[in-house]
Amino acid sequence: xxxxxxxxxxxxxxxxxxxxxxxxxxxxxxxxxxxxxxxxxxxxxxxxxxxxxxxxxxxxxxxxxxxxxxxxxxxxxxxxxxxxxxxxxxxxxxxxxxxxxxxxxxxxxxxxxxxxxxxxxxxxxxxxxxxxxxxxxxxxxxxxxxxxxxxxxxxxxxxxxxxxxxxxxxxxxxxxxxxxxxxxxxxxxxxxxxxxxxxxxxxxxxxxxxxxxxxxxxxxxxxxxxxxxxxxxxxxxxxxxxxxxxxxxxxxxxxxxxxxxxxxxxxxxxxxxxxxxxxxxxxxxxxxxxxxxxxxxxxxxxxxxxxxxxxxxxxxxxxxxxxxxxxxxxxx
Ligand SMILES: Nc1ncnc2c1ncn2[C@@H]1O[C@H](COP(=O)(O)OP(=O)(O)OP(=O)(O)O)[C@@H](O)[C@H]1O
Numbered sequence: 001x002x003x004x005x006x007x008x009x010x011x012x013x014x015x016x017x018x019x020x021x022x023x024x025x026x027x028x029x030x031x032x033x034x035x036x037x038x039x040x041x042x043x044x045x046x047x048x049x050x051x052x053x054x055x056x057x058x059x060x061x062x063x064x065x066x067x068x069x070x071x072x073x074x075x076x077x078x079x080x081x082x083x084x085x086x087x088x089x090x091x092x093x094x095x096x097x098x099x100x101x102x103x104x105x106x107x108x109x110x111x112x113x114x115x116x117x118x119x120x121x122x123x124x125x126x127x128x129x130x131x132x133x134x135x136x137x138x139x140x141x142x143x144x145x146x147x148x149x150x151x152x153x154x155x156x157x158x159x160x161x162x163x164x165x166x167x168x169x170x171x172x173x174x175x176x177x178x179x180x181x182x183x184x185x186x187x188x189x190x191x192x193x194x195x196x197x198x199x200x201x202x203x204x205x206x207x208x209x210x211x212x213x214x215x216x217x218x219x220x221x222x223x224x225x226x227x228x229x230x231x232x233x234x235x236x237x238x239x240x241x242x243x244x245x246x247x248x249x250x251x252x253x254x255x256x257x258x259x260x261x262x263x264x265x266x267x268x269x270x271x272x273x274x275x276x277x278x279x280x281x282x283x284x285x286x287x288x289x290x291x292x293x294x295x296x297x298x299x300x301x302x303x304x305x306x307x308x309x310x311x312x313x314x315x316x317x318x319x320x321x322x323x324x325x326x327x328x329x330x331x332x
Contacts (some may be wrong), residue, residue, distance in 0.1 A: 001028045001029060001030050001032070001064075001065060001156070001157050001189040002006060002026055002027065002028035002051065002062065002063070002064050002065075002189075003026070003027055003028075003053055003062065003188050004024060004025060004026040004051065004060065004061070004062035004063075004069075005025050005060060005061050005062070005063075005274075006023045006024075006025065006060035006061065007021060007023065007024045007025075007026070007047065007050055007051075007057050007059075007060035007062055008022055008023045008024070008057060008058050008059045008060050008213075009021045009043075009047075009050055009055065009057055010019055010057050010058045011048050015327065018056065019213055020043045020046040021043040021046050021047050021050070021057075021059065021213045022212075022213040022214050023059070023214075024043075024047060024060070024210070024213075024214070024215055025215070025222070026051075026208070026215075026317075027049075027064075028061075028189060028190075028191060028288055031149065031154075031183070031187060031188075032189055032190070032205050032206060033189075033190045033192075033194070033203060033204050033205045033206075034155075034178075034189075034190065034191050034193065034204060034205065034206050034207070034208065034294035035184055035192055035193075035194055035195040035199070035200040035203065035204030035206070035207040035208070036048070036192065036194070036207075036208050036210060037193075037194055037195065037197070037200045037207050037208070037209050037210070037300070038193075038195065038209060038210035038211055038312075039195060039211065039312050039315035040195060042210045042211050042212065042213070042315075043210050043212070043214075044161075044162075044193035044195075044210060045085070045161060045193065047159065047210070047215075048159055048161055048191070048193055050062070050069070051064055051069070051159065051191070052076070052077075052080060052082045052159050053069065053073040053077055054082075057069070057070075058062055058270065059175060063158070064076045064079075064080065064157070064331075065079035065080050065155075065156060065157045066079065067079065067214075067307060068150055071078075073281070073307050075176065078153075078331070079108075079155055079156065079157065080155050080157045080158065080159060081150035081151050081153070081155035081157070081159070081188075082150055082158070082159045082161075083146050083147050083149075083158065083159065083160045083161065083163060084146070084161050085161040085162050085165065087181055090134060091133070091134055091135035092133065092134075093133070093134055094130065094131050094132060094133055094134070094137070095121070095126060095129050095130050095131070095132050095134060095137070095145060096114075096117065096121075096130040096131065096293070097146075098134055098145070098149065099113070099117035099120070099148055099149065099152060100113045100114055100117055100246050101113075102149045103116055103152040103153065106152060106153035107153075108152070108153065113152065116154065117152065118153055120147075120148040120151055121148060121153065122240060123178075123181065123182070124144040124145075124147060124148050124178055124187065125144065125178075126141065126144055126145060126148060126251075129141060134293040135195060138171075138246075139166060139167050139168075140167055140168075140171030140174060140175060143163060143167065143171075143175055143284065144175065144178060145165070145177065147160075147163075147179075147182070151182070151186070151188075153198045154186075154324040155188065156187075156188055156189060157188065157189045157190075157191070158182075158189070158190050158191070159191050159192070160179070160191070160192035160193070161177060161192075161193050162192075162193055162194055163178070163179065163192055163194075164194075164196065164199060168294045172199070173222075176199070176202060176203050179192075180203070181204060189239075190294065192204070195312065197299060197300040197301050200221065200300060201221045201299075201300055204221065205220060206218070206220055207219065207220070207221060207224060207300070209224075209303065209304060210234075211235070211304070211305070211307075211308050211315065216304075216307045216308060217303060217304075217307055221300065224300060224303045225298045225299065225300065225303060226298075227303060227306065228298035228302040228303055228306050229256075229268065229270075230256070230268040230269050230270045230271075230272075231268065231269060231270070231271065231272030231273075231295055231296065231297060231298070232266065232267075232272070232294075232295070232296050232297075232298065232299075232302050232305075233249070233266070233267055233269060233275070233276075233277070233279075233293070233294070233295050234265070234266045234274050234292075234293070235249070235264065235265050235290050235293050235294075236263055236290065236291040236292030236293070237264075237265060237288055237289070237290055238263065238288070238289065238291070239262055239263045239265060241288040241289075242260045242261075242262070242263060242265060243260065243266070244286055244288060245260075245265045245283060245286075245288050245290075246258050246260045246265045246267075247319070248279065248282045248283060248286060248288075249265055249267045249279060250267070250280070252267075252269055252275050252278060252279060253269070253270075253275070254269050254270040255267050255268070255269050255275075256268050256269075257305075257306065263289075266305075268302075272295035272296075273295060276295065296326075301313070
């Protein structure tokens with residue numbers, strides 16, 4: 001469904017350049033639910049916008065839904081759906097009107113747009129909201145309307161940009177259910193970007209992890225997690241004792257990937273629960289008071305940590321290094 005080779009995008013403005021995406025290769029099979037995971041600023045949206053023809057690549061080639069991205073962008077647009085971040089609903093329209101209009105923009109007759117809209121609103125639990133103004137919808141309802149709009153022309157490939165950002169946990173879980181069902185019932189291929197680990201873990205067949213514009217890992221959630229060996233341990237200690245505590249942790253049997261932060265030491269051991277008593281005794285003997293402790297099974301965040309030396313959370317804090325926005329001139 002998607003094959004991209006060396007896809008890259010450089011932004012340049014006021015003498016500064018940002019290589020937002022640095023030669024990405026992608027293969028997405030028909031019917032797959034692929035997650036594109038990475039921290040803020042990693043290059044997810046830029047990649048997505050290139051694949052959906054909204055942004056011209058600086059270099060590289062891609063075939064999307066059977067059409068060449070550079071030679072036939074109109075063909076690509078006709079065959080894909082795009083559910084953007086933040087959505088694009090018109091506030092003064094009623095739900096049914098907006099869906100109908102979107103269908104007609106894609107060349108459906110009014111009757112076909114209505115029929116298709118009715119099926120989608122039914123499937124997305126929006127059927128009793130037909131006459132509501134879109135501005136009165138809740139966050140979850142609005143996202144479901146965005147999905148209906150993205151699917152109105154029956155595309156076989158749908159891109160979602162951070163579909164559940166800003167939703168409460170219950171609405172997120174509900175939207176995941178809808179996304180799963182759409183795949184099962186319509187046989188669509190789904191490509192979604194997210195920076196939520198639980199979303200990628202629970203929803204996706206396969207995950208591509210992107211950092212600093214490059215793919216750093218790829219695989220099913222379980223195969224990615226199995227790359228991380230042992231439990232993750234995080235202990236809080238006074239800042240002046242961090243180095244000594246790290247040395248003690250490093251002496252535990254099988255301890256590895258010991259990293260120090262301001263008042264925290266992180267490391268991995270084969271069994272976190274059995275290593276703890278020994279660690280406590282050793283810290284006690286060195287007169288180091290532990291202020292906090294966490295032990296956890298490998299997560300996708302650990303995969304990211306193992307690959308990049310930082311957690312996704314740390315990576316998200318390091319944003320705002322971009323060049324000035326440079327927009328319309330490069331829109332295809
Ligand atoms: N129009 C632009 N002009 C200049 N720099 C840009 C532009 N668009 C994106 N960038 C920069 O390119 C990098 C990648 O941005 P992108 O939006 O693709 O990241 P992202 O992974 O989607 O992040 P988020 O999760 O915050 O949406 C960032 O450093 C970003 O600031």
